[in-house]
Amino acid sequence: DAGVTQSPTHLIKTRGQQVTLRCSPKSGHDTVSWYQQALGQGPQFIFQYYEEEERQRGNFPDRFSGHQFPNYSSELNVNALLLGDSALYLCASSLYRAELYEQYFGPGTRLTVT
Amino acid sequence: ILNVEQSPQSLHVQEGDSTNFTCSFPSSNFYALHWYRWETAKSPEALFVMTLNGDEKKKGRISATLNTKEGYSYLYIKGSQPEDSATYLCAFNRGSTLGRLYFGRGTQLTVWP
Numbered sequence: 001d002a003g004v005t006q007s008p009t010h011l012i013k014t015r016g017q018q019v020t021l022r023c024s025p026k027s028g029h030d031t032v033s034w035y036q037q038a039l040g041q042g043p044q045f046i047f048q049y050y051e052e053e054e055r056q057r058g059n060f061p062d063r064f065s066g067h068q069f070p071n072y073s074s075e076l077n078v079n080a081l082l083l084g085d086s087a088l089y090l091c092a093s094s095l096y097r098a099e100l101y102e103q104y105f106g107p108g109t110r111l112t113v114t
Numbered sequence: 115i116l117n118v119e120q121s122p123q124s125l126h127v128q129e130g131d132s133t134n135f136t137c138s139f140p141s142s143n144f145y146a147l148h149w150y151r152w153e154t155a156k157s158p159e160a161l162f163v164m165t166l167n168g169d170e171k172k173k174g175r176i177s178a179t180l181n182t183k184e185g186y187s188y189l190y191i192k193g194s195q196p197e198d199s200a201t202y203l204c205a206f207n208r209g210s211t212l213g214r215l216y217f218g219r220g221t222q223l224t225v226w227p
Contacts, residue, residue: 003157033213042203042217056214100146100165101212105158
């Protein structure tokens with residue numbers, strides 16, 4: 001049973017560019033959440049997708065957007081990249097109506113903005 | 115802003131030592147408390163999820179307790195081994211935003227042989 005997978009593993013972009021990160025959830029899961037972990041910080045919630053709609057959003061600007069596909073996989077898009085967007089981006093999958101809201105994480109995508 | 119605090123930030127122990135770390139969180143609007151173990155270059159791995167005041171969970175040499183009234187959880191590792199070296203993260207679920215986890219910064223544990 002494949003767990004949560006993310007691609008790419010690493011990415012280097014230049015300020016002002018746009019980036020797309022991808023996530024495939026654990027088999028059987030229907031919900032994908034994205035988190036950003038900056039250096040020295042805990043993961044910060046960006047947003048959550050269920051039934052192809054954004055259900056919750058953290059305190060991130062509109063430059064951060066996402067999408068969920070019918071097969072439950074998801075993309076995170078960041079436009080007009082800033083140096084401060086350099087971070088590890090984690091994807092987590094879960095079942096929307098699970099009682100304990102357990103989230104299963106992928107290994108992350110390391111984004112470096114130069 | 116919802117603060118989840120973990121202490122200590124890092125910990126170095128000898129093989130065989132027992133250790134514990136703390137996670138503190140807001141006691142209001144509590145739903146669940148999660149502990150994750152995160153080894154370098156791997157995915158965070160779920161250890162425990164606890165919901166009830168007084169909950170105690172155990173997995174092998176690792177155990178956790180929960181006090182929702184005062185807003186803290188302890189994670190204990192008995193007889194630490196080098197393979198326990200990892201960052202231990204706690205995360206809090208609020209009742210009003212159930213699908214969203216609020217994380218602490220983690221405790222980085224290094225166990226020396």
